Amino acid sequence: MNSVNRRSFIQALAAVGSASILTVPTARASATSKARVVVVGGGFGGAAAAKYIKLMDNAIDVTLVEPNATYTACPLSNEVISGHRTLESLQTRYGGLTARGINIVQRWVTAVDPVKKVVTLTGGATLSYDALVMAPGIDFTWGSVEGYTLAASEQMPHAYKAGPQTLLLQKQVMAMKDGEVCIIAPPPKPFRCPPGPYERAAQIAHYLQHHGKGKSKILILDPNDSFSKKGLFEQAWKTLYPGMIEWIPGKDDGKVVRVNPATHTCYTTFGEHKGSVINIIPAHTAGKIARDAGLANAQGWCEVQPMTMESTMHKDIYPVGDACIAGELPVYDMPKSAHMAVTQAKVAAGAIVAKINGLPNPEPYYVNTCYSLAAPDYGFSVVHVYKVEANKFIYVKDAGGISPIKTPPITRRLEAEYANGWFNNIMADAFV
């Protein structure tokens, strides 16, 4: 069953063909377009915003600026580490968006002038906009763990931006000998994909268990005192990988403050831990361009207006996806997920199209689902529903929530499959 589900996204895309990607901005739509929207970043958030604006109003000129020709999605990338997926199965190009009439410009945005409403690209060209969608994702705070630099990440991969880093961690895990230790150090909250590090622990355990390395251990050194879907993860770890995964919370000296890549050592405030594989995930902030544009708060995140996703700092700029912070921290903030990025993008798209056309702002809807895979046939999820009341994001407590702890075994099997089906649909929802 798995293989069909894991393949079909690529098959679905094949139908779209390979429309050419523009590398130079064109003004071709200028004679007929009503307005120009520029989108910074072609991840889930930016791609979905571009698509939905065009879908809602074809007469708006939409230009998406993204430096990479191929996007590698992070969701399910933990399955690459365990060998259940290829990195290619997570990749897409931008032909689907080009076919919808969206201009793709393969550049970095290097500056934003929110007053003149102009962005500058690498090479110096500029694009003016009537509305700007800001979706650069996250950047790592190098040095948030002392000694953890860009260079150190070549020895101690973060694997938290899918791509070569994912393959590096996979390679290191595969080279582990039975009985050796793998350390995972999650970042402090808030970070993208709150269940990600804990799903990763399960995926690595699955690999080790099935490759004659069942005496190995995974040690999670966590600066936080709790984590997403904790009960479900602990149940899964115990059921599937008894004795293999240990979690040390911040309050028990779990926080890694310093690393020494040369000696494979992580230092906590009072102790030290050695591992043959060390996965350090540094602290995050909104992508640099969002901070440079003056959109971020003191913690480095973009705050938004709930009705529209418009920035609280600058008019006509709409931050979406991982770069934003919304809702009540630390428990009821909106998770930084692909699902949420696409959801926010739709709200922003609706608001932008309505504003350009002089229509009333549509009612915003915010829902999120994150599936996690503890094994190829063992999945569970968390659902979030938010309402906007008095211009605030309110987490709806009597909806959503996690998969039940007590449930017939079929539920975990079904949700594992749903995770794969979700992935194909969300990729298409954003990129096709």
Add this chain to the structure above:
Amino acid sequence: MKKAIGRACALTLCLVGGAMVAPAMAADPIEALAATCNNCHGLNGVSVGASMPSIGGQSEAYLRMLMLEWKSGARYSATMGRLLKGYSDEQIAALAKYFAAKPWVPSEQRAPDQVVFNGRLVSDRCTTCHGERGGQPSDSATPRLNGQWAMYLEMELNKYRDDAVNLPHRKMRKNAQKLEQAEVYEVSNFMAVQKGQ
């Protein structure tokens, strides 16, 4: 790249150009609500993930019944129940109407001839309610099966066969439980490859 590109279009200039057509999708509030389903079920309810069902083009009564049963907890679900607790009954009714009005689009799928042949034989037990090829339901409480994802159909049949989960439709449970495990696979694939009704 040569030089700065100016503002693509001054808003006023476009307005002078003639009647500006208000985009229908932005104007209709149901579109924004329905877009929250696309992440998992695809645009217009046409899924491209084999474990997620297509929902566009199923009958309004069926869609509404399922969603209300999930919301109340009367019907087992892995994910949908938790999600729908965040939607009002009116929103659910509007969504059922919206997706029922979309065309039913059978997904592009293949299966080995022998499997389809066997599945055809099994399907004799299904036709009174689902139609010859799964696409002509006998009433509005019965779903279309033609061109639905084989994997999803198989997962659904396995749910009806599992006594531990609560699915209220007794007849469909009984029908599913009479199938051999191999027949579940065969009939699912037979239904899945049907392009017509």
